[in-house]
Amino acid sequence: MRTYVAKRLLLIVPTLLGVASLVFVIMRVIPGDVTLLILGGDQAGRIDPAQIVALKRRLGIDQPLLVQFWTWLWGVLRFDFGTSLWTGRPVVEELLIRLPLSLELAFAATMVSVLIAIPFGMLSAVRQDTWVDYLIRVISIGGLAIPSFWVGILVILFLVLWFGWGPPLEFTPPWVDPWANFQQMVWPVATVGYRYAAVTTRMTRSTLLEVLREDYIRTAWAKGLRERAIVIRHALKNAMLPVITLIGTEFAFLIGGLVVTETVFTLNGIGRFVVDAVAHRDYPVVQALVFLIAFGFVIVNLLVDLTYAWFDPRIRYR
Amino acid sequence: MATNYALTHAEASAALAPRLTFGEEVVKFIRTKPLGAAGALIILGMMGVAVLAEALAPYDPYLGDYGLQFARPSADHWFGTDEFGRDVLSRVMYGARIALFVGFTASLAGCTLGALLGVVSAYYGGKVDLLLERLMDILLAFPQLILALAIASILGPAVQNVVIAISIPIIPRAARVVRASALSVKENAYVEAVRALGASHPRVILQHLVPNVMAPYIIMLTAQLGGAILAEAALSYLGLGTAEPTPSWGLMLSGSAPSYAEKAPWIALFPGIAISLGVFGFNLFGDSLRDALDPKLRKA
């Protein structure tokens, strides 16, 4: 086990290098010049070519690509992600402002979804093809099927139309004012959590169904064990593998990918920030954020894989 | 080759029960899995509409009647008209084409490629596994939307580019899940037995691993199919998907549709329902199909 952990940690390096290169390449390949954006504003501006050159030099983007890549990489190793081409502030600073919100949203949504999904998934599997199963499946598919941004906007519209009330426009961390935080976060967490729960419920149901048909489960039935013991003690552990994979995969997404939710609920989170940065070709920000998300993702993956090994001793790694 | 695989599960149980004809299978499916049948009906309906849009749609989806902007649903316009006076029903019908095209192509391409990579990775293990896993990890590390966004930015808004942009993030996700499943299967004793009996690698993969990972593959396929339709909607919402005046459901939901939600809710309501229905149908059907197909899940 220990060698496995060590090997996995070592393998993180090429992965992250690969991500860094890919993101760097993509950002440079996308058409659009950041200098024009900075100089141009939101409608045609009067731009002097000399000013473009000057700006490029100041931002450091007139260097050859390889040099820029190496400079950036070197900085990363020292935890210096550079400064935003757009705001002039260090990327790390910009990130730290938004991290609490995104983390809270991701954790809360995951919590909500796991607390809903696993019990209901189990129920649905154990009572397959009964009305309980049907009901749960319909509700969970419903959660998947409705476009999330649409739900968000409808929620806000509904609140405004019927109660004349809207959620607060500013983020207050829960340790500062829990009630204000709740008022703002409950809606996006519910929206995201519902969707996420739907996906996880279905996955739980299907993997549990498979496991319940396994021979060793049949043996347990034959031995006369009670249903609850069978399901929880034997079946669930093995069914959890793909489910945990899913949760792990999606968690990284939750941190950086909730662009539309953040837009609709006026949340100053990482997702919107990254999309903004892509739109503005703010290379350092996009590179840093994607890199950090990848890093977090890799760590989560490692934990997931370790959990695999704990749950299912049959899985060997060479 | 004289080698005998008669002792595998599927063939054993098949030897005991009589084979049904396809028609009888369908009837059995409808009887035992009504939800799945409902899903199939929805899908067939959508496909029918998509194929026959020219014949079914009462109006040209691109032509606006300037005198009739924001018209309520009525006998003339069942779903009302939108902000330009275009018939919403016709636009929803033509929208089915794009939704299905994007959904099918992106999901099929992404899942199949991903599943193959996952199975190969699990089966061969060792260096192959390591390399593929790294590649998948790299792709996976990008949040789905960001990757799709970046690709759409590079390629430009057009239907085929949307398909590419959506299918690429699907590959590693399918690979990962299928690989996990394949790993479990691989450890089963009977696979080792089959290898011991001298089966070649591709044979083992195709005849033994693949059928047993069909369950997660199909789940992935149907889930991603719906997801692909939704991704197209999200990309259009962000302005990177299909372009106006194309009648795509995602486009109809984006932009100022929320602004019209009170004045003319039908503009966004019907495309929203269409998307939800489509995704709903695919998932219902996929679930039940998986239940029915998976030999281990067959109810006796």
Next chain:
Amino acid sequence: MASRIRRRGTLITIVASVALVTASVAASPAAVQAAETGRRGGVLLALIGADPPSLDPHQESTFANLQLVAPLYGTLLQLDPYDYPKIIGDVATEWKVAPDGLSYTFKIRQGIRFHDGSPLTAADLKATYDKIVFPPAGVLSIRKNAYTAVASVEAPDPSTLVFKLKFPSASLLANLASPWNVIYPKKYLDKDPNYFKTNVMGSGPFKFKSYTRGATFEGERNPDYFVKDRPYLDGYKFFISPETSVRAAAIRSGRAYIEFRDLPNAEVEAIKKQLGDKVVIQTTPMTGQFGIAINNTAKPFNDVRVRKALTLGLDRYTAGRVLYGITGLKLVGGLMRPGSEWALPDVDLQRLPGFWKDAEKSRAEAKRLLAEAGYPNGLKVVLKNRNVKLPYQDFAVFAIQEWRKIGIEVEHRPLETAAWFNDGQNTGNFELIIAPTVEYMDEPDQFLGRYVTGSTQNWGRYSDPRLDDLFSRQARALDHAERQKLVGELQKLVLENVYYMPGLWWMRNVVHWAKVKNYVAPPSHYTNQKLQDVWLAED
């Protein structure tokens, strides 16, 4: 059913007219002076749809910058908020123009202090305008080209500022009233001319409090402001929210009191329906229009007949009707705002291609021209656009539908803002592209400079020496009537040759709660943002 729609349409027209009349009444100086005296206190909660790239108005041209920082700074001159387009002083108390028009002398009010306590003198003004007119290497000044007439800026004593010109300029005062020309303290400019991209040090009615990108921007009252008893507000706070319907919902729920740029008519109707008298809607014509730039160097657009056909194919009068409810684009006009002193009279306008009242006749002529130019079966074109719905996409949808009627098939390509700039401005890599012209006031230099050969805003890349000549003559024409004549000729020349196709001029809706008093929405979303006279009737 049709009658119900017509009745509702009538109702909307009535509401809009009442709003317009109310707004124009409120805008008159007499009405404002008769208003109740301002109440001290309260924080104005406002909404804005985007973040600024930086905090330095000298280097930006987006409303997202100016609306946030304008209250923090002073300017030499300003547009009178209650009497557009009159120019009044801000830190300047009076000014004299030499008879030959080559020298402008300003008297600067004494006793104004920057927020750090240091006094504002003509030296700071000189440093500021040196940066704008003669930027040092590596420093950006977006509006530099507006000041080509300026030879030098001098500050002979702390209360006097002198502009010496190379040739007379009809627009200098208007340019000096630009809301973008905020005054910086010389000592910071000397240290680092780019200091103000990320820092604020002004002399305005409010002091900078905080800025969290993507979230909020706050300013607080400047107790030492040079105008006595101003500002009324204790502070202001902008919430940054890119989604239009979310901003509208925020106003409806009272989380914010005002949105300064524009809300679509559908949202405005809904807000009015829900809040009734609690909300005020100011609908003003805007100094901006949406049109289409043509790449005059690409085949077949180098043929004037094809260009004429394109503009004839657009029924602008119907467009105004159809698009107003959706987008706010309404008025048909030439290159200068209809209703302003520079607009082409209708009788002249309606003789130009694309502006004929008879749409059928226009379309027939368009088809004839296309056939004559060698395209009897129509034409395939690519229209590039920005991927913002309002009003870019909506305008394009209309144009596409119109051109179908004369046999032109359009492939619509929305681009991300970055790519849209790149293709349009920098590389000219387009056939047709949606290109608005928006300025902060109706000043011919600002609007017409783009038709000159080699101008960086000359997206269509055409060159007509007659245009260049007309432009430089009108820029120097100090006689108003003479200038109007030249401006009219310039417009006719551009429109006859269809170097650029103007579309429709914009009407915007500024929505705010009735408790926000004494804010008059100007014709552009760049001006009257100092919030100096605004007060809240209740918190």
